[in-house]
Amino acid sequence: MNRCRCLVLNAALGPLDYRVPDGMHVEPGSVVVAPLGPRQVMAVVWDEGRLPGTEVPAGKLRPLLSVLPVPPLAAPLRRLIEWTADYYLAPLASVVRMALSSSAALQGGGMVTEYRLTGAEPGRLTAQRTQALERLEGQQATIRELAEIAGVSDSVLRGMVGAGLLEAVRVDSDRPYPEPDPHHAVPDLSPAQAEIAARLVAVVEEHRFQPFLLDGVTGSGKTETYSEAIAAAIEAGRQVLILLPEIALTQNFLTRFEARFGCPPVAWHSSLKSSERRRAWRQVAFGGAKVVVGARSALFLPFAALGLIIVDEAHEIAFKQEDGVRYNARDVAVMRARFEQIPVVLASATPALESLQMAEAGRYERLILPDRFGGAQMPDIKIVDLRTEQPERGHWLAPTLVRALVERAERGEQSLLFLNRRGYAPLTLCRTCGYRFQCPNCSAWLVEHRLSRRLACHHCGHEVPTPERCPECGEPDCLVACGPGVERIADEMAEILPDARVAVVTSDTLTSPAKAAEFVDLATHGGIDVIVGTQLVTKGFHFPELTLVGVVDADMGLEGGDLRAAERTYQQIAQVAGRAGRGEKPGEVLLQTRHPEAPVIAALACGDRDAFYAAETEARRSAGAPPFGRWAAIIVSSEDEAEAREAARAIGGTRPALDDVMILGPTPAPLALLRGRYRYRLLINARRSSGLQTILREWLEPLKFPPGVRVAVDIDPYSF
Ligand code: ADP
Ligand code: ZN
Numbered sequence: 001m002n003r004c005r006c007l008v009l010n011a012a013l014g015p016l017d018y019r020v021p022d023g024m025h026v027e028p029g030s031v032v033v034a035p036l037g038p039r040q041v042m043a044v045v046w047d048e049g050r051l052p053g054t055e056v057p058a059g060k061l062r063p064l065l066s067v068l069p070v071p072p073l074a075a076p077l078r079r080l081i082e083w084t085a086d087y088y089l090a091p092l093a094s095v096v097r098m099a100l101s102s103s104a105a106l107q108g109g110g111m112v113t114e115y116r117l118t119g120a121e122p123g124r125l126t127a128q129r130t131q132a133l134e135r136l137e138g139q140q141a142t143i144r145e146l147a148e149i150a151g152v153s154d155s156v157l158r159g160m161v162g163a164g165l166l167e168a169v170r171v172d173s174d175r176p177y178p179e180p181d182p183h184h185a186v187p188d189l190s191p192a193q194a195e196i197a198a199r200l201v202a203v204v205e206e207h208r209f210q211p212f213l214l215d216g217v218t219g220s221g222k223t224e225t226y227s228e229a230i231a232a233a234i235e236a237g238r239q240v241l242i243l244l245p246e247i248a249l250t251q252n253f254l255t256r257f258e259a260r261f262g263c264p265p266v267a268w269h270s271s272l273k274s275s276e277r278r279r280a281w282r283q284v285a286f287g288g289a290k291v292v293v294g295a296r297s298a299l300f301l302p303f304a305a306l307g308l309i310i311v312d313e314a315h316e317i318a319f320k321q322e323d324g325v326r327y328n329a330r331d332v333a334v335m336r337a338r339f340e341q342i343p344v345v346l347a348s349a350t351p352a353l354e355s356l357q358m359a360e361a362g363r364y365e366r367l368i369l370p371d372r373f374g375g376a377q378m379p380d381i382k383i384v385d386l387r388t389e390q391p392e393r394g395h396w397l398a399p400t401l402v403r404a405l406v407e408r409a410e411r412g413e414q415s416l417l418f419l420n421r422r423g424y425a426p427l428t429l430c431r432t433c434g435y436r437f438q439c440p441n442c443s444a445w446l447v448e449h450r451l452s453r454r455l456a457c458h459h460c461g462h463e464v465p466t467p468e469r470c471p472e473c474g475e476p477d478c479l480v481a482c483g484p485g486v487e488r489i490a491d492e493m494a495e496i497l498p499d500a501r502v503a504v505v506t507s508d509t510l511t512s513p514a515k516a517a518e519f520v521d522l523a524t525h526g527g528i529d530v531i532v533g534t535q536l537v538t539k540g541f542h543f544p545e546l547t548l549v550g551v552v553d554a555d556m557g558l559e560g561g562d563l564r565a566a567e568r569t570y571q572q573i574a575q576v577a578g579r580a581g582r583g584e585k586p587g588e589v590l591l592q593t594r595h596p597e598a599p600v601i602a603a604l605a606c607g608d609r610d611a612f613y614a615a616e617t618e619a620r621r622s623a624g625a626p627p628f629g630r631w632a633a634i635i636v637s638s639e640d641e642a643e644a645r646e647a648a649r650a651i652g653g654t655r656p657a658l659d660d661v662m663i664l665g666p667t668p669a670p671l672a673l674l675r676g677r678y679r680y681r682l683l684i685n686a687r688r689s690s691g692l693q694t695i696l697r698e699w700l701e702p703l704k705f706p707p708g709v710r711v712a713v714d715i716d717p718y719s720f
Contacts, residue, residue, distance in 0.1 A: 003061055005051050006034055006043035007096050015051040015092075016043070019061035026064065029072030031100065033065040040065060044073060044096055050082065051092075068107070071285050073099060073302050076339035080300070083335055089693060089713045090325040098325065099300040101281050102274070112173045112275070115157070115166045116140040122165060128152045129160060140169065145273045173279055176288025180261035182231035187224050187260070196367045197228035203343045204232040204308055211334050213314075213359045214347040216369025218578025219376055219542070222347045223253075225369065226310050227260050229345065234261075234290055238307025238342075242293040243329060245316035245539070247271065251517040252540055253293055253312075261291075268294030268301065271512070296321060296329030299336055306340050309333050313539050314346035314355065315571050317564075320718045328716060330355075349578060350571040350609075353616060357627040372582070379549070379580040379587030383596045383605050395492055396484045401550045401590050402496055409497050409529060413585065414545040416531045417489055418538065418576045419552040422506045423447040424488045425481030428455060435472035443673040448479075449508065450487050460675040489552060490532045497530070505533035538576040544583030549576055554593040554601055562719060563625050566600045570612055573604055624662075624685055626716060630692050632684045633714040634700070635669060637677040640708060647709045648680030656699055660687045670719070677710070 004026060005015050018034055020026055030045040043064075073081075073096075081099060085092040117136055122129070132150040139149055146166075147154045160166045189197055196214070203210050216222045233240045244250055247269045254264045266280050266289040283289035287304035294301075296319055311319070311333050319329040330346065337344035346355055346364070359366040372378060384400045391398050397405070397417075408415045427445045429436045437446040439457035446455035448466060456463045469476045481488065486504050493502045503509075503519065510516045522528050523543050531537055531546075557569035573591065581587020593601050603612035621628045634651060638644035648666035655663045662685040669679035686692045696713055705711065 003058060004045045004064075005048070005053060006032065006045050006064075007051070007092055008034065008036060009042045009044075009093055009097055009100065012091065012093070015046065015053045017053065017056045017061055018043075019058070019063045021063045024064060024067060026067055027072055029074060029078055031068040031070055031072070033068065035062050035065060042068075042100070044100075047075075047078065070282070071302065071304065076336070076341075077300070077302055079339045080332070080336050083339075084325065084327055084332060087693065088325055088327050088715050089696060090327075094325050095300070098297060099302060101277060101301075110173065111170050112142065113168050114140050114142055114171055114275070115146055115161065115168055118165060118167045120164050126156075128156045129165070132156060132160060133165070136166075141273055141275060145275060148273075173275060174282055174286075175279070176283055176286075177266050177290070178263040180230075180234055180257075180263055180265065180291050182234045182261070184262035185260055186231075187227075189224065189228070190221070190373060192369055192371070193221055193225045193373075196369065197225050199365075199367060200226060200229035200343065200345065201232040204229050204238075205236060207236070207238075207307065207342060209338050209341045210343045211337065211358070211364040212343060212345045213351055213355050213364045213366045214345050214369070215351055215356075215359075215366055216347070216349060217372060217378060218349045218575065219372040219582045220349075220369035221373040222349075222369065223256060223312070224260075224373075226312075226345050226347060227257075229308055229343070230291060230310070231261075233307035236307060238305050239284070239287070239289065239303050240291045240308045240310070241298060241301070241303065241306060242291065242310045242312060243296060243298060243319070243333060244293060245295075245313050245318035246536065247295060247513060247516075250293060251513040252520050255517070255520075257291075257293070265291035265293045267513075268292050268298040270295065270297070296327075296332075299329055299332050306336075307342055309337050309342065309344040311344065311346045313348060315348045315350050315352045316539070317568065317718055322718075326712070326714045326717075331716075350574045353567060353613065353620065354627045356613060357617075376582055376584070377586050378607065379577055379589045381577055381589040381591065381605050381607060383601065384590050384592045385596050386592055386594045396489060396552055397492055397496070397550070398592055401592065404548055404588065404590060405493070405496060405530070405550070408548045409500055412545075413547045414523070414529060414531070414543060415548040415550065416533065416537060416546055416576070416579055417486075417493070417550045417552055418533060418573075419484060419486050419489055420534050420556060420572065421447075421483075421485045422449070422458065422508055422534055423456065423485040424450040424491075425483050425485050427482040428479050429482060430470035430472060430475065431478045431480045432475040433470060433473035435470050441673065441676045443671055447485065448481055451504070452508070459671060484552065486532045486534060493530050493532065500529040501527065502530045502532060503528045505531055505537050507534070507536060510536060535572060537579070538572055541579060542582055543579065545585075546579055546583075547581055547585050547587050549580040549587065549589045551576065551589070551591045554591040554604075555595050555598070558595070558598060558600065563620075563623070563631075564718060566616055566619070570600050570604065570616075573600075574609075577604070624687050628687075630686045630688075630715075631717060632686075632692055632696060633717040634682040634684070634696075635679055635712045635714065636666070636681070636709065637674075637679045637712070638706075638709045639677055641678040643706055643709055644678040644680050647705050647711070648682065650705075651700070651703065651711070652682060654699065654703065655682075656695060658695065661685070661692075661695060 002020050005017050026045045028047040034043040081095045085095045132152050135150045230240050258264045285302045358364040384398050389398045425448050428448045442459045444459050453466050454463045470478050490502050490504050577589040599615050636648040652666045665682035666680045669681040
């Protein structure tokens, strides 16, 4: 072809046509550099006839400048990009950008110089060098990256090179990764596991599209089971993508993977250093990365020969991206598998209702592991009724739970207290004048963090040091903490068991994969008596000595009118309960609640998952909620409150009148002010499963707004 249509990356433009100069070879998917006005931009050559646009006369076309030396994005990935843009109403260029990661990744690296500690005796050290020595242990990267890790300037590190403390190593920035060995340490599977593994392996070998719902109770060995499918894919010379909901879980997973396959998989997440990111991206594209474990963005990587996708903890809401392109990685994973014609496994102990429904409809094949591995029993779940027994004043743990904690301590067993609230207290006020600390950028209270002596907003990250006096009335020492957060529960633990080693586990404390690894190691080997944690501790961890789980406030997630509140509460509590009694000793779970009669709590207490799902299915059906009807949200925001309101009204004023579509709003969004932007929202509910995107497109595309107004569409929203 001597002309082609391209998707231009850093432009809010539609597709553009270019001339292909003589001697240049491009094909659909080729990544090219193209002229745009006076600039040079990255672009991807697209299939003929698939992108809109009018034919520009050949004489007016500008020539492409060069082709980047990376494999063209393959057809299945191009179809996935189109589908994602179409389904989530996102600009194609934004989705392509997720696939290309960063322009640096495309340039290739060749040999680069990296640095690492020499281990030489340091002699007398400056404070900065001491810090660098501590933080750079085990690291190898460029000076710039090491400086960032160490929190010192480049010149400090250059000085250390001069002093023989750091040494240079020449490495190929494009070197392939070690290959996982499918035969390294094959476990003996239980008969139930073996049967499921055989089924998965068969489909991996057939190399065809098939979604599986691997539905197994916590501790049933889902990982061991799907690892056989991974082994089969490696054996067949194909690549594997494993999606995990949180980076904090990755480390745990890497260790287990290494034990099974002899080397860790390639990690992909947002906190990779840029050299790691480049190497990973390129090796995925060239086939030198066999198994990738990543956060949701790994879904758009340009795999050379993908053979299997695993979505672990597939019910997790962390798979839903809440800004930029608002996609649900679980659904996109199934679509990628479909375009690639490969199997995909959704693994969970508490599947999303949508996934169960797909299994019931025969679209997904359901594989069930009903029992824990090695004869471990499911924990016994009991209710602590807070209406009849109260914690002491200013405390949050009721006598039954306190007694159980003391008992565990006496027996040398581990306990876990779950409260999904970071910090010390969710609200801080002045005892004298009643002043409340609020975030200046969001409609939210500032949360006190005693460990770091700060008040912080959990929505935008705004932080101030905890003041000594009230900013309103000037009274000293007048701040009162209202309600509990995990830090406060940890304090209460210290009162109850002064000698206990208590660990607070939240995204504030497990800030890096290394910290997460340290925690797992300590907790596994008897270094922690009581873990107090947020949702971060509800999943994936396996601590053999953990025999008691206390849920401090089982009702917390049920407040507010959220569509998925019941399901999420069920999943969270079932998952955290699943941490108890995974070893030889039986586990016990105590739920503190004021609503023992609520269907979720009752179902948890009698271990009747089917009853819960049946009731929830009916509730969703009558509300026209997924999977029986479709919802979408339109979020209109601006830094100017009146402008946001006007724009939302303008949208509301042009609403289409359709029989089977209900449109609610505009109303102020639940977080009416977020990161300095005022937000209004409209909700759209369609009782049919198709056409929602067309309705939205026809409705919104003709509308024009001031430049400060952003209109975002959220298809299948999670929280509203
Ligand atoms: P799940 O992911 O279903 O909650 P895990 O995969 O974490 O369960 O397994 C629970 C525990 O049982 C882990 O420590 C795992 O190593 C162990 N386990 C499961 N299956 C086997 C097996 N076939 N052989 C040895 N250990 C197993
Ligand atoms: Zn804020």
